Amino acid sequence: xxxxxxxxxxxxxxxxxxxxxxxxEARRRVDRGTDVVIGFAETHGRxxxxxxxxxxxxxxxxxxxxxxxxxxxxxxxxVLRRRPKVVLVDELAHTNVPGSRNAKRWEDVEELLDAxxxxxxxxxxxxxxxxxxxxxxxxxxPQRETVPDSVVRAADQVELVDMSAEALRRRLAHGNVYxxxxxxxxxxxxxxxxxxxxxxxxxxxxxxxxxxxALLGYRRRHDITGTWEARERVIVAxxxxxxxxxxxxxxxxxAARSGxxxxxxxxxxxxxxxxxxxxxxxxxQHQLVESLGGSYHQLLGDDVPETLLSFARAENATQLVLxxxxxxxxxxxxxxxxxxxxTIRASGDIDVHIVSHAHAGAGRRLPVGTGALSLRxxxxxxxxxxxxxxxLTLALLxxxxxxxLVSDVLLFLLLVVVVALVGxxxxxxxxxALGSFLLxxxxxxxxxxxxxxxxxxxxxxxxxxxVATMVSSVVDVAARRTRQAARAxxxxxxxxxxxxxxxxxxxxxxxxxxxxxESLSLTSVSYLEKTDGAWHLVGxxxxxxxxxxxxxxxxxxxxxxxxxxxxxxxLAPEDTRVAAAFAARTSQAVHQIRLAEEAxxxxxxxxxxxxxxxxxxxxxxxxxxxxAAAKAVVSGMRSEDVxxxxxxxxxxxxxxxxxxxxLAGLVDSLLDLSRLQAGALPIHLSPVLIxxxxxxxxxxxxxxxxxxxxxxxxxxxxxxxxxxxxxxVVVNVLxxxxxxxxxxxxxxxxxxxxxxxxxxxxxxxxxxxPAAEYERVFLxxxxxxxxxxxxxxxxxxxxxxxxxxxxxxxxDPEETPGGGxxxxxxxxVADGDIGGPDLGxxxxxx
Numbered sequence: 001x002x003x004x005x006x007x008x009x010x011x012x013x014x015x016x017x018x019x020x021x022x023x024x025e026a027r028r029r030v031d032r033g034t035d036v037v038i039g040f041a042e043t044h045g046r047x048x049x050x051x052x053x054x055x056x057x058x059x060x061x062x063x064x065x066x067x068x069x070x071x072x073x074x075x076x077x078x079v080l081r082r083r084p085k086v087v088l089v090d091e092l093a094h095t096n097v098p099g100s101r102n103a104k105r106w107e108d109v110e111e112l113l114d115a116x117x118x119x120x121x122x123x124x125x126x127x128x129x130x131x132x133x134x135x136x137x138x139x140x141x142p143q144r145e146t147v148p149d150s151v152v153r154a155a156d157q158v159e160l161v162d163m164s165a166e167a168l169r170r171r172l173a174h175g176n177v178y179x180x181x182x183x184x185x186x187x188x189x190x191x192x193x194x195x196x197x198x199x200x201x202x203x204x205x206x207x208x209x210x211x212x213x214a215l216l217g218y219r220r221r222h223d224i225t226g227t228w229e230a231r232e233r234v235i236v237a238x239x240x241x242x243x244x245x246x247x248x249x250x251x252x253x254x255a256a257r258s259g260x261x262x263x264x265x266x267x268x269x270x271x272x273x274x275x276x277x278x279x280x281x282x283x284x285q286h287q288l289v290e291s292l293g294g295s296y297h298q299l300l301g302d303d304v305p306e307t308l309l310s311f312a313r314a315e316n317a318t319q320l321v322l323x324x325x326x327x328x329x330x331x332x333x334x335x336x337x338x339x340x341x342x343t344i345r346a347s348g349d350i351d352v353h354i355v356s357h358a359h360a361g362a363g364r365r366l367p368v369g370t371g372a373l374s375l376r377x378x379x380x381x382x383x384x385x386x387x388x389x390x391x392l393t394l395a396l397l398x399x400x401x402x403x404x405l406v407s408d409v410l411l412f413l414l415l416v417v418v419v420a421l422v423g424x425x426x427x428x429x430x431x432x433a434l435g436s437f438l439l440x441x442x443x444x445x446x447x448x449x450x451x452x453x454x455x456x457x458x459x460x461x462x463x464x465x466x467v468a469t470m471v472s473s474v475v476d477v478a479a480r481r482t483r484q485a486a487r488a489x490x491x492x493x494x495x496x497x498x499x500x501x502x503x504x505x506x507x508x509x510x511x512x513x514x515x516x517x518e519s520l521s522l523t524s525v526s527y528l529e530k531t532d533g534a535w536h537l538v539g540x541x542x543x544x545x546x547x548x549x550x551x552x553x554x555x556x557x558x559x560x561x562x563x564x565x566x567x568x569x570x571l572a573p574e575d576t577r578v579a580a581a582f583a584a585r586t587s588q589a590v591h592q593i594r595l596a597e598e599a600x601x602x603x604x605x606x607x608x609x610x611x612x613x614x615x616x617x618x619x620x621x622x623x624x625x626x627x628a629a630a631k632a633v634v635s636g637m638r639s640e641d642v643x644x645x646x647x648x649x650x651x652x653x654x655x656x657x658x659x660x661x662x663l664a665g666l667v668d669s670l671l672d673l674s675r676l677q678a679g680a681l682p683i684h685l686s687p688v689l690i691x692x693x694x695x696x697x698x699x700x701x702x703x704x705x706x707x708x709x710x711x712x713x714x715x716x717x718x719x720x721x722x723x724x725x726x727x728x729v730v731v732n733v734l735x736x737x738x739x740x741x742x743x744x745x746x747x748x749x750x751x752x753x754x755x756x757x758x759x760x761x762x763x764x765x766x767x768x769x770p771a772a773e774y775e776r777v778f779l780x781x782x783x784x785x786x787x788x789x790x791x792x793x794x795x796x797x798x799x800x801x802x803x804x805x806x807x808x809x810x811x812d813p814e815e816t817p818g819g820g821x822x823x824x825x826x827x828x829v830a831d832g833d834i835g836g837p838d839l840g841x842x843x844x845x846x
Contacts, residue, residue, distance in 0.1 A: 004113040012203040018122035023052035031084035035085040045546035093127035093147040112250040124204040162477035164194035165806040232261035236321040244285040251321040263294030305342040381423010385431035417467040420475040428472030513541035517580040523568030530561040558583035626659035687830035697730035713752040718830040732800040740766035765820035
């Protein structure tokens, strides 16, 4: 079945008009005769959006009873049965009610697409996984509902619904986004002009990257190699020399001038025999590039300019930055053109910047050999092998009477060595053969004949040919060995960087495969695993990856049932070692990733087991004591040997009641802590006034009556919490403060607003604890120092922190000025959730 097409309307913030634009597109399609239905659309009480829904067919929603609350969700099965051509599904990042077939709405969308139904959806930039942390830093509001970037990037169309910060704030002020009672809080918190401008820039940049990916894909599909200057993309070539950091910074400034230019650094591991790059310099330059927001790449290449330009054209680069040559100035008159000049000549429409630096013209270390001989040098060698013997003959004929045959042979031998150095063994043998003929014909008696009359002359010519052949062979072997050594150095650099790569997630696996693809200039690399007789794609890099071995141009075994499937070109013999190393490393990476996933799944079990072990150690005294007291009371009252007065019976019943209350409290705490760790404790969030919570906590306060002081700021904003659970937290923290406060200095309970948070501070002036021991006080089943085991199992602060974190807050200790301990409970204000109207569910599991 043909997969459906996905269209996503992306916005920078709530209220920019994503749902309105989606409904407008639906109306246009309905007018064209397309079968369109609404699977789920949320108006948030906005009248204009509700008017746009009028007249469009809507699939009835599914009502779910979740812990006593009736919640509406999209009826996925009903939409699949209806099978429209297009379905509207609002709020792509929405979390479905627990117990639904899919945990996330984007997973529902995937099912619809697989069924061949086109989907139109909406999402805000703050819900994209890659920028979630950035948005929290900008706005101070964590977004708990996210959607993987890959889902939105895979959409056939992503349309930005854009609006300036000023226009959105006006729309909000006019009541077109939220109800009147929320407008002031929204304008002064999430919808500040700076926040909206930053979110708008994030959205624009994300969409620009998506468009850029689409452009690169189009260019690859149509084999377009010319540069399209749609966006500045600057590549800096790094040789591993000391000038690299200067080049990187210069390239970063060039990229920054365009406002949104990309910076890419490329190091070509050369195989032309030049001394290897300094790995220390390359490491520092790699780190510098990434710190400047660029990306680092490393390729193997025999011809550095060609490799550099091929990479630049593949990345649609507009500018290249190269350093000035480190060769001495005098060397340029005798050596072939350098990398910079050859790159400029072949760059075409790519601008090339040659940057001067302190090391330019200062020379470099001597090469370890001349490397493999290029076709150009071999052609030059054959030309010299033909021309130089003739020129030498013409030069020697006028002075032949002053030289003997030995001198002539030595001069011709020198000529053969020169030709061998230039062109290798083939041209040298040609020069030797031609030289022996010319020596015999012109300089060996009898001259002008091919006859040799003197044995010494014959021996001289034979030795000449033998030496010329040996010298040519030695030069050629040296060139080959030099090339192999340089190739090994380049491979060692790539393998060293391969070994240093962290491999703990699927992103690391994708980066590893991308490194392999770049290193060997492949179109795509796929890691395939055979399970149950069928091949499955585990990870890939590049365009159009192979999904089965038969789709690949080359296959490299990575294990008994795993292979790397390569597309783009066949592997040269010298590439097999690198390919085998990457295959082994990839197989190891997959194994490590799966082990890490298993460890992550086992961690909660290990923690739960640790809790159970600690519980067994704690119940020996703390649970048995009240149980034993209650048991003793009941046994005494049942005894027929003791005649109890009514006063005695009342006293015994009070003792039993207190013991059972203590036991019930301990069991409740244990159960709540267990539910928290299992993620099953129901948390009912609602706007609550802190004054009401503290008043309720004081009503439930059961610690022996001791004084404390209240210091509450007036007109505190409401907080988004579970009132009953917060009361328990305050009771636990205040009980702990009273236990350690001196009688003449009672604890203080303060509350105030700090930015978009409300803080409750419980201050005591007791002995305090060292800062290094702060976290230990939150461990269950113990108290710091374990001095007193008569008042519980040490769950108070552990449970209090767990409850606060489940409500989206924090509980942290601080040192009280002058001595003592201050417990700070920080909670989000109710309007702090204003940026996430797509949350939908206010009841969630902590």
